[in-house]
Amino acid sequence: MSSTHSARHLRAALAPVIAAHICLHAAMTGMRMAAPLFALSHGFGEAAAGVLVALFAVTQIFLSLPAGRFADRRGFKKPMGLAVIATVVGVSLAAIWPVYPVLCLTALLCGGAAGAATIALQRHVGRMAAGASELREVFSWVAIAPAASNFLGPFAAGLMIDHGGYRAAFAMLAAMPLLAWALLRRVHEAPIEATRGAQKAPAWDLLRDRGLRRLMLMNWFMNSSWDLHGFMVPLLGHERGLSASVIGSILGAFAIAAAIVRLMIPVFARQMREWALITGATAVAGLMFLLYPFTRSAETMGLCSVVIGMALGLVQPMVMSMLHQITPKHRHGEALAVRLILINLSSVGMPMLFGAVGGVLGASGVFWAMGTIVGVGSHLGTGLRGLGEDAAEHK
CATH class of the missing domain: 1.20.1250.20 (MFS general substrate transporter like domains)
Structure with missing residues (x-):
């Protein structure tokens, strides 16, 4: 009760x-x-x-x-x-x-x-x-x-x-x-931890922690996959001869799936483990990217879009949960800032890279390349095992 x-x-x-x-x-x-x-x-x-x-x-x-x-x-x-x-x-x-x-x-x-x-x-x-x-x-x-x-x-x-x-x-x-x-105005704010005795270090010093480096890399996989889907699906749909409204519907299905799966997380939060979900969801996203070029209809593209949306929708809350557990409390703001910088750098640079690679390999080649990178790299998520609740006890 x-x-x-x-x-x-x-x-x-x-x-x-x-x-x-x-x-x-x-x-x-x-x-x-x-x-x-x-x-x-x-x-x-x-x-x-x-x-x-x-x-x-x-x-x-x-x-x-x-x-x-x-x-x-x-x-x-x-x-x-x-x-x-x-x-x-x-x-x-x-x-x-x-x-x-x-x-x-x-x-x-x-x-x-x-x-x-x-x-x-x-x-x-x-x-x-x-x-x-x-x-x-x-x-x-x-x-x-x-x-x-x-x-x-x-x-x-x-x-x-x-x-x-x-x-x-x-x-x-x-x-x-x-x-x-x-x-x-009426939101209650938690007390700010005293940091006088804490050693002042550059924010990027946080990345010396192996677990945080792995977490940031998995976060990069998620963000790059999100950018890839939004940037390349219109190009692939154009190659397939789909109308703008159909392409928009495919992207809309992705966004709806990502939102719905996040609504479901609180129901199962106590049975979840961040490292397992991050690893599994990233692997699923990589597999779907490999399969995407083989889709020939709007329905099959929409199905891939929904599965990728659900997988990537799971990852961000898990990343944020682990980041707060493995980072010292008095440096949470810095860790969040490092993550946001990496996301924005990726969002600026990756579409340009996708466009350049797509010009050489075509839209299908970009999906296959990213699917291979994300799928193979997903095993790095197993290195996050044991860093969640155990780490939180020592912060």
């Missing part, structure tokens, strides 16, 4: 945090869709629109480590408050003065704020959990927020652009972070 009460209390405490994350992140995703559309509709070329999109990721690469250290020192609400201010200022500037240079500044502010908020939020919810099973549960719930905001932000911005114009859309997006702050 006490465990049921504890679970209800945890979900009640998580609700405003997740809702606030959706509101703040939706402002960024809405701008990431609206800003390049504004540029294209006002005579700027595709290159200029591409620069705008890239700027949302640039600041996350450079600001993640300072943001992680700041979260370790100052906790949850202060980083979130600064992220809200940066987002409101950035989007409001676009609403007041919608010109290309201002949109570039808006992209930098919104992207950096979203990255800093994500680090602070992930660090905070990791402290809300008591034990490994609760870590798996909270991160499965938190992982749903980006998916929701990726839908809410662009959808709301698109409706407002069609009915009120770009300035109205920017003004609406500027209000979302204010709602996020209203939700966070």
Whole structure:
């Protein structure tokens, strides 16, 4: 009965945090869709629109480590408050003065704020959990927020652009972070651990830990597979002669499968082991990539997409759970920052690599190459065995 009460209390405490994350992140995703559309509709070329999109990721690469250290020192609400201010200022500037240079500044502010908020939020919810099973549960719930905001932000911005114009859309997006702050005002924050006696070391020193290196590598497999699927499925579908709506449906099936499997994780959290799920899911993803080029119909491509979505949807909450268990508490923010930097570097570089390899080998060759790398590399996940709950006891 006490465990049921504890679970209800945890979900009640998580609700405003997740809702606030959706509101703040939706402002960024809405701008990431609206800003390049504004540029294209006002005579700027595709290159200029591409620069705008890239700027949302640039600041996350450079600001993640300072943001992680700041979260370790100052906790949850202060980083979130600064992220809200940066987002409101950035989007409001676009609403007041919608010109290309201002949109570039808006992209930098919104992207950096979203990255800093994500680090602070992930660090905070990791402290809300008591034990490994609760870590798996909270991160499965938190992982749903980006998916929701990726839908809410662009959808709301698109409706407002069609009915009120770009300035109205920017003004609406500027209000979302204010709602996020209203939700966070009553959130209880865990005490910040004293770190006076802790040795100050470079953040990248964390990667000297073999277990963390393996975890980051498995996380890279997951993120690269996610990027590969989103980038290459349209190319493969075009080779198969599929329509844009069918290709969109295949990608939509992937996203829905990833979200559904995360909703299921809390039900089975106490029976799960992170290392086994990470290893198995990565191996399944690698196998599906090998099989993908042999699919000849939209139905079989959709089936592969669903299986890959379920496999990759499992991995992120498990990675986040293990990261909080094997990293010292006073360095959680730094570890999360290192992970976010690696993700953004991969998201910037891997599509270019996929495009270059695809030009030589074709879409099928890219799937086979990535499937081999991910499938063979999945065995590295077995090295994570014993690093979860056992490691948490010694942190």
